[in-house]
Amino acid sequence: MSTVITLSHGQLRERFAELAETPAILKAFDFARARMSPVLFNHVTRSWIFAAKIGARRAEPFDAEIVAVTTLLHDMGFTPHGEGPHRFEVNGANLARAFVRDLGFDDRRAQLVWDGIALHATHSISLFKETEVALSSRGIGVDFGTADYAILGPIEIAAVVSAVPRLDMKRAFAACALHLAETKPETTYDTFIRDFGERYVPGYAAPSWVDAIAAGPYTE
Template identity: 50%
Template sequence: MNQTTANATQAVAPSGRALPTRMLAGVEVPDTPLVSRAIEYARAHCEPYLFNHVMRSWLFAAAMAGKDGTAHDPEVLAVVTLLHDLGLAEAFQGPLRFEVEGANAARTFARAQGLDEHRCQLVWDGVALNSTPSICLHKESEVALGVVGVGLDWGGWGFDAIPTDVMANIIEAFPRLQMKQRFTDDVCRIARTRPETTYDNFARDFGLRFVPGYDPGSSVDALMGAPFDE
């Protein structure tokens, strides 16, 4: 399917009702109040580089869904991708690993918008698991598509599946703004200040490589230190 035209598959709500759409950077996306509010929520809480990252992630996810004809809830996919990095935003930092802090914030947003509990749970799962693709890819389509879009923008996975002109349009509309270095800085800040939240997630890799004295603990230590005789 050619995402550069307005003839993309029409977005459909879970009820079967057709949703209004618009073309954004060559990709057809749902144009509803919920999606607009999610965009503004992300814009209000994310630094410019991070806002552009979540917008690109959404557009990549929507493009991949259209290309493959994957049935999904396009509004939930939008909320998942647009809010997937709230845990990196200053307003939502806390004692839990950043994906869970972000997932809790995204679910609170979803509930405030009137989404039912099933859709809210999809939002939570999509955000909490977005950095664990080995699990996320086997979840519901909204969750799996979300990590496809995020992974494409973050690590280039699936890069060749996006038409060259669409890729150029998306990056022109939402420039990367030193994404690699800025994201590294944000994750290293977590590894430096809250290492206990990083022992079992990808932030550990950044801490080990870039943060002097980083010591997050180990799951091996937990097993060997368990209060049993053997």
């Protein structure tokens, strides 16, 4: 099995007609590819393809450039280039917002990229945001088997995986989550990474809001 994505951006577009091409998308594609491990880069690439496919099925218009950049950069917080003091989604969102501002995105479009990345793993919020934010989260979720998997179906998804292999995705992604739970637990308590920490990391202990509220500075 190949250990890297072997298709160029142009070759991906030949296979998947739903994908858009703009200078910003090309730069985001190359930026992510140069800075992510093969497994993470393949994950974000599949996420983009899935989001584009779901979007093509919708009657509602959307900004394909926003969706592409958001999905391609959404896991930068897992890389050394996206390190910071916050939860990984926010660290990655901050990097991506600076990236698109350098490309000339206005404040609104840059904020949509930020929201899409910061909220991509919080479907209880992201799916009710702007179309681009929701669509990005939905595409990312398909790579983990969320409900939108059924919209595309196994044959269409198999074609994407054939073009962009998973490369032991489950194990590798869990390793990313465990690394943060072990090294920066304070950034994981209100994210899905908490589940990994509580199950696999000895001594991991997330604070409780029950205790925080009870100990608050009020008498009643």
